[in-house]
Amino acid sequence: MKFQIPIGPQHPALKEPISLRMTVEGEVIRDADIRLGYNHRGLEKLAEEKSFLQDIYLTERICGICSHSHATCFVQGVEKLMELAPPKRGMYIRYLVSELERVHSHLLWLGVAGHEAGFDSFFMYTWRDREIVMDLLEMISGNRVHYAINTIGGVRRDLDEGQKAKILEGTATLRARSEYYFHIGASEPSFVARIAGVGRLTKEQAETLCAVGPTARASGITRDVRKEDPYAVYDEMDFEVGTADSCDVLGRVVVRVKELLESYKIIEQIVRKLPEGPIVVKAPRKAKPGEVVSRYEAPRGENIHYIKSNGSEKPERLKVRAPTLANYPATVEMLRNGFIADIPLIFAAIDPCICCAERAVTLVDVRSGEEAIVRLSDLRRRAAERGPNAVLKRNAPWPL
Amino acid sequence: MSDADIIQGLQKDLGAKALELTNPDRRRIFLKVAPADLVAAVTLLRDRYDCAHLATISGVDKGETFEILYHFASRAANINVRTEVPKAAPRVATICPVIPGAILYERELQDMFGLVVDGIPDARPLVTPDDWPAGNFPLRKDWKYERPEEKIPGGKP
Numbered sequence: 001m002k003f004q005i006p007i008g009p010q011h012p013a014l015k016e017p018i019s020l021r022m023t024v025e026g027e028v029i030r031d032a033d034i035r036l037g038y039n040h041r042g043l044e045k046l047a048e049e050k051s052f053l054q055d056i057y058l059t060e061r062i063c064g065i066c067s068h069s070h071a072t073c074f075v076q077g078v079e080k081l082m083e084l085a086p087p088k089r090g091m092y093i094r095y096l097v098s099e100l101e102r103v104h105s106h107l108l109w110l111g112v113a114g115h116e117a118g119f120d121s122f123f124m125y126t127w128r129d130r131e132i133v134m135d136l137l138e139m140i141s142g143n144r145v146h147y148a149i150n151t152i153g154g155v156r157r158d159l160d161e162g163q164k165a166k167i168l169e170g171t172a173t174l175r176a177r178s179e180y181y182f183h184i185g186a187s188e189p190s191f192v193a194r195i196a197g198v199g200r201l202t203k204e205q206a207e208t209l210c211a212v213g214p215t216a217r218a219s220g221i222t223r224d225v226r227k228e229d230p231y232a233v234y235d236e237m238d239f240e241v242g243t244a245d246s247c248d249v250l251g252r253v254v255v256r257v258k259e260l261l262e263s264y265k266i267i268e269q270i271v272r273k274l275p276e277g278p279i280v281v282k283a284p285r286k287a288k289p290g291e292v293v294s295r296y297e298a299p300r301g302e303n304i305h306y307i308k309s310n311g312s313e314k315p316e317r318l319k320v321r322a323p324t325l326a327n328y329p330a331t332v333e334m335l336r337n338g339f340i341a342d343i344p345l346i347f348a349a350i351d352p353c354i355c356c357a358e359r360a361v362t363l364v365d366v367r368s369g370e371e372a373i374v375r376l377s378d379l380r381r382r383a384a385e386r387g388p389n390a391v392l393k394r395n396a397p398w399p400l
Numbered sequence: 401m402s403d404a405d406i407i408q409g410l411q412k413d414l415g416a417k418a419l420e421l422t423n424p425d426r427r428r429i430f431l432k433v434a435p436a437d438l439v440a441a442v443t444l445l446r447d448r449y450d451c452a453h454l455a456t457i458s459g460v461d462k463g464e465t466f467e468i469l470y471h472f473a474s475r476a477a478n479i480n481v482r483t484e485v486p487k488a489a490p491r492v493a494t495i496c497p498v499i500p501g502a503i504l505y506e507r508e509l510q511d512m513f514g515l516v517v518d519g520i521p522d523a524r525p526l527v528t529p530d531d532w533p534a535g536n537f538p539l540r541k542d543w544k545y546e547r548p549e550e551k552i553p554g555g556k557p
Contacts, residue, residue, distance in 0.1 A: 037527035042545070044512075045538055080425065210454050210501030223453065228475055229427055293428055293471055293478055295455070304471060306458040321456035321505075329501050 002030060007343070009038040020347070024340060032335040034328050047318040052078050052152060052287065055315065059305075060146050062320060065108065067146050068101045069298035070305075070320065075150045076231060077294030077307045081287040082152065090154030090279040095233045096167075096270045097140060097149050099263045103174065104133045105299035106256045106263075109351050110181065113253055116345045117194040122184065129177045132170045139163060154280030164271050171264050171271075178260045185398025195249040196396035199334035199346035202247055211330040212323050213301020214259065215350050217243045218251030225297040236273075237266050246399065249349045254399055286313045298323055300351050324350065401476040403429060406449065413444055427477045435483045435492055442470065442481065442495045450474040454495075457505035459513045461541045466490055466513055470502075485515070494519040512539040 003024050009017040017038035023031040043062060047055050055078075060071040072094060079086060086094075107130040114122030134144050141147035141157060149155045159167075185192045201211065206219035216223055224241040226234045242258025244251035287309040296303045301323030310316040327350040334346045401409075403423050410418055410431060417440070420432035433441045445451040451472035460467040462484070470481040485492055494517050495502050506517045507526035514537035517523075525532065537543060 035526075037525070037529060040527045042538060045545070207452050208500050210452075210499065223473075229473070229478065290424075292425070293480060295473070295478065302455060302473070304455045306456075306469065306471065308460060317458070317460045319456065319458035325504060326456070326501070328504060 001025070005340070009035075020343070022335070022340070022343065027339050027341070029335050029338050029340065029343070032332045034332065036325075036328075044318055044320060047315060049314065051285070051313045052315065053285075055318065056150055056152070057148065059318075059320070060148065060150075062322065064145060065105050066101060066298045066300065066303075068097050068149070069296055069303050070322070071148075071150045072098060073294050073296035073298075073303050073305045074307070074318070075152060076296070077292045077305050078152055078287065079283075080292045080294070081290050081307060081309050082284055083288075084153050084281060084283055086154045086281060087278045088275045089158075089277045090281075091232050092270050092274050093140075093155045093157075093159055093279060094150060096159075096267060097137065097147055097155075099266045099270070100133055100137050100140075100167075101147075102263050102299045103260060103267075104130055104137065105351075106260050107133065109256060109299075109348075110253065112348050112351075113195070113249070113345070114191070116348045117191055117249075119188070119191045119194075122181075122188075122191070125177075126181070129174060132174055136167055136170045139166060151280060152283035154278070156280070158279050159274065164274065167271050168268065171267050175261065175264045178257065178264070181257050182261070189396075189398075192250060192396050192398050195253060195345065196246070198249045198342050199338060199349055200248050201330055201334050203245075205333050206247075206330060209329040209333060210326055211301075212326045213298070214252055214255045215301065215327050215330060217241065218255045219247045220245040223302070225295045225302050229295055231296065233270070237269050239266050244399065249345055250396070250399070252349045286311065287315075300324055301326065403427065403477055406477055406479070409449070413448065414441065417441065429477050429479045430482060431479060432482045432484075435485050438470075438481070438483050439493050439495060439498060443498050445472055445479060445481070446498055449479065450476070451479055452499070454499045454502050454505070457502065457509055459509050459515065459539065461513065461539065463487075463541070466515060468492060468509070468515070470495070490515045491518055493517070494521070496521055511537075513537050514540065 005022045005024055007020040007022065009019040019035040019038065021033040022029050043058065047058055050058060056071050056075055059074040060067045062070040107126045111123040111126040114120065114126065137147060138144050140159065140163065141149045149157055201215070201219050203220045206216045206221055211219070212223070220243060222241050222243050227241050239262045242255050242262060244254040289309055289311045291306070291308040294305045294307065303323055304321045306319040307315055308317040331347065331350055335343065338346060403426065406429060407421055407423060410421060417433055417437045418431060419434065422430045424430065431441070451474045453473045455471040455473050458469045458471065460469070465484045465486050467482055467484050472479045472481065483492065490513070492515055494506060496506065503522060504526060506520050507522065509515050510517055510523065511525050511528045
């Protein structure tokens with residue numbers, strides 16, 4: 001017998017409004033359907049009515065975690081349209097903030113993954129460490145979330161020697177902490193057993209469904225815009241693309257831990273090589289008619305903005321594609337043939353942060369269309385009945 | 401493969417089908433095809449130019465026509481395929497059989513521009529609400545948002 005379980009759009013445990021409809025057969029998910037648009041803000045339309053400068057602050061508000069990603073993607077596109085060459089020091093500071101943002105986002109995600117897997121001390125460790133990088137970002141930009149450091153033609157704030165020393169000091173602490181996470185799986189087999197084999201996405205599926213970022217890299221695809229299409233300062237940096245080939249949530253954890261270590265490498269190189277000079281050049285108000293495709297590797301994956309200008313001070317069209325949208329078709333495949341209990345883990349693994357510690361779910365009988373509220377105790381009994389038959393992934397190896 | 405190689409190859413493979421082929425910036429290639437040749441061009445890009453990754457689809461309202469851009473990314477370059485359909489008959493063929501990951505972008509295109517994607521496997525609205533009035537396509541240039549009058553339930557009439 002097949003049931004449909006709706007999760008969301010309004011749900012005490014959902015951080016964002018999204019509706020997931022799972023078709024389940026017992027505890028096994030047979031199909032999933034994602035419905036978006038509960039929080040559509042009409043941002044692309046709004047951007048057409050604001051000037052390029054105002055749009056920086058608008059695009060910064062697309063996301064609350066990777067706010068710098070969208071603003072940077074937009075700004076580097078507009079700079080191309082205006083044929084500006086921002087000074088080197090400004091560029092270094094801009095991409096220093098990018099890497100610090102990646103560190104804070106990945107630490108946040110590792111905590112969420114630990115929490116969803118029932119490993120709450122990991123969550124508390126990573127979020128405590130995340131404060132270090134949040135403080136660094138606040139020191140550089142004055143803000144913890146919306147850094148507002150970008151402007152057309154450079155950045156708005158400079159770095160001094162004291163700040164450089166503090167960044168290096170913070171990075172050293174974080175590196176030591178991340179190396180500990182690098183080995184955590186070896187001493188914590190229950191965490192590895194919980195995430196190994198969950199949410200499988202084969203390389204072929206990731207390729208055809210156009211997955212991006214750590215989700216794709218965990219399936220063995222070495223796609224990273226920083227390496228593939230090196231923008232701004234990345235061709236001067238020495239770093240590697242972290243991949244994993246286990247194609248599951250374990251792989252996604254591994255990729256993000258590897259990326260953390262690579263980000264520290266980039267941060268140290270940027271701070272050490274920071275050139276002298278101005279941080280910003282004066283930008284014109286208007287851009288010549290033209291179009292540009294700007295790509296940026298956000299913490300969640302490839303971010304792409306298409307900007308078309310018509311010669312005025314406002315863009316003719318701004319198309320934004322955030323990485324999470326690109327990962328939704330892949331998420332449906334990951335959920336298929338998984339267990340209900342794995343939904344929060346799989347969904348969190350693409351990093352939109354959603355969990356479902358639900359007390360009562362509405363079950364829709366596919367055949368009769370009747371809805372029934374099931375109590376938690378009933379679910380627990382059903383789980384216990386299935387429990388002895390479930391496949392256990394004992395002794396899964398930690399790949400690092 | 402350098403940009404020049406890709407352009408030369410595309411010119412040879414597509415022949416007269418390539419209406420316009422430009423390279424405005426390093427690693428950025430813009431190719432224009434007629435709507436009828438779109439699926440063939442996309443298939444060629446996927447099979448011969450390593451463009452299995454579709455980054456997104458952008459629609460642009462150009463007054464009399466809609467321009468649709470398919471942004472592909474390969475390891476060598478960013479190839480953008482554009483096609484133009486008249487506003488009077490806004491129909492374009494689906495590329496989902498070739499690139500299954502295009503489904504969400506095509507659904508968004510239908511919602512936002514009122515384009516009809518022929519043969520789309522799933523035509524339900526993606527981002528507009530279920531009770532969205534028919535014939536309202538927000539990203540068309542002639543569409544203006546009018547804020548509905550606020551009514552406080554139980555307030556003064």
